[in-house]
Amino acid sequence: MAELNETIHQTVRLRIMAALVTLETNEELEFTYLRDLLEVTDGNLGAHLRKLEDAGYIIINKAFVERKPRTYVSATTNGRKVFSEHVAALEAILKSK
Amino acid sequence: MNISPTEAEEALTAIQTMMQKTRRAISSSGAYKFLILWGAIWMVGFLGSQFLPKEIAGYVWIGLDILGGILSAIIGIRMNRGVRTSVPTSSGKRIAIFWLLLFLYCFAAVAVAWPVDGKQLAMFIILFVTVGWIAMGLLLSFASVWWGLALLGLSLVGYFLLPDIFYLLMAFLGGGGMIALGIYVRNRW
Numbered sequence: 106m107a108e109l110n111e112t113i114h115q116t117v118r119l120r121i122m123a124a125l126v127t128l129e130t131n132e133e134l135e136f137t138y139l140r141d142l143l144e145v146t147d148g149n150l151g152a153h154l155r156k157l158e159d160a161g162y163i164i165i166n167k168a169f170v171e172r173k174p175r176t177y178v179s180a181t182t183n184g185r186k187v188f189s190e191h192v193a194a195l196e197a198i199l200k201s202k
Numbered sequence: 203m204n205i206s207p208t209e210a211e212e213a214l215t216a217i218q219t220m221m222q223k224t225r226r227a228i229s230s231s232g233a234y235k236f237l238i239l240w241g242a243i244w245m246v247g248f249l250g251s252q253f254l255p256k257e258i259a260g261y262v263w264i265g266l267d268i269l270g271g272i273l274s275a276i277i278g279i280r281m282n283r284g285v286r287t288s289v290p291t292s293s294g295k296r297i298a299i300f301w302l303l304l305f306l307y308c309f310a311a312v313a314v315a316w317p318v319d320g321k322q323l324a325m326f327i328i329l330f331v332t333v334g335w336i337a338m339g340l341l342l343s344f345a346s347v348w349w350g351l352a353l354l355g356l357s358l359v360g361y362f363l364l365p366d367i368f369y370l371l372m373a374f375l376g377g378g379g380m381i382a383l384g385i386y387v388r389n390r391w
Contacts, residue, residue, distance in 0.1 A: 109203045119213060123220035128228075132285055142220075142227055192217060198210040 107193035112160045114191065117145060117153045122188045125163060125180035133166060133177035154178060162187060228285055234387040235277045236338060237346075240331060241380030243270045248373035251320055259320065267305065267327065274301040297338070304334045321361060321368055328357045328372070349383055 113122055120143055125134060134142075140150045157163040162184030166177045180188070205213075243266045250262040278298030308330040312323060332354040339347035353376060360371040 109205065111203050114203065114205075114213065116216065119216060120220045123217040124224040127221045127224040128285065134285060138227075138285070142224060192214070195210040195214050195217075198205065199207055199214065201207070 107190040107197065109194045110187050110191045112156060113162070113188060115153070117143065117149065118157055119191075121150075121153060121157060121178075122162065122180065122184065125178065126185050126188050128179065130182075130185075133179040136176035136178060139178060157184070160184075234384040236274060236335075237380045237384030237387065239273055239277065240270060240335075241377045241382075241384060243267075243377070244380060245373050245377030248324070248369045248377060251324065252369035252373065256320060260323075263323070263327070267308075271302060271305045274298070297341070300337065301334060304330055321365065324369070324372065325357065325361050328354070328376075332357070346383075346387070353379065 113119055121139070124139060124142055128134065136147075136150070140147060143150065145153075154163065154165060158165050162181060164179050164181055166179075168175050168177065247259075247263050247266045250259045254262065275298040278296075278301060308326060311330070312318060312326050315322070315326070318326070332350050335350035335353070336347050339345070339350055356375060356379075357372065360368045364371060
């Protein structure tokens with residue numbers, strides 16, 4: 106049976122993962138784009154992204170686009186798997202109500 | 203880790219909301235710009251057809267179409283800058299190429315059918331633009347497919363049933379409608 110994941114269950118991290126798994130596997134979201142989607146501050150988003158990166162659920166890439174530094178974020182294969190297991194666990198709890 | 207069914211329901215709702223918001227943000231990030239651009243071009247072009255001498259109106263249309271093609275390509279390339287893909291040919295570039303090819307097809311079709319009068323030329327442009335619109339709708343936001351079909355229907359009704367006010371109908375209902383829809387898409391999504 107699928108289990109809940111404590112790292113992902115936190116509200117902001119849950120929403121970050123939901124946004125990232127919506128993308129195709131070869132796509133990444135730009136940091137400020139993700140920040141605007143989530144309506145959080147830079148610092149808040151940065152802190153949650155570090156936790157997800159440490160857990161191996163996301164990858165953070167830094168690049169220069171038109172001479173400006175950009176940060177891109179994407180979900181790892183493991184991150185997608187853990188997230189879908191978390192969603193399955195949530196649905197199982199709801200069904201057992 | 204244990205949570206109540208109510209918490210689980212709230213978490214699932216938050217996930218669904220975020221996924222929907224992300225999909226909409228990505229898909230609508232540039233679609234409205236095409237609508238406003240082509241709405242403005244239609245309004246100016248058809249008002250020109252109504253009030254300017256035929257030859258000058260023809261040149262106005264050619265200029266507007268070239269401008270529209272270039273701006274559509276730029277919008278296509280700049281779309282979804284918040285999303286980066288590892289695939290070499292991004293969807294934005296493909297969209298830009300699609301619009302450029304569509305205009306080449308339009309010019310070719312007009313050349314094959316030449317000579318055509320002003321209304322026929324306008325209908326050629328409308329047919330190709332609405333094909334492009336519907337294709338964009340299928341790719342980016344399915345709801346706008348119905349608006350594209352409605353515009354196509356309106357144009358055909360004007361062409362066959364209301365030829366005397368065809369240009370004015372296209373300027374205000376066609377062009378104005380596209381601008382209004384573009385603003386609506388931008389604000390709603």
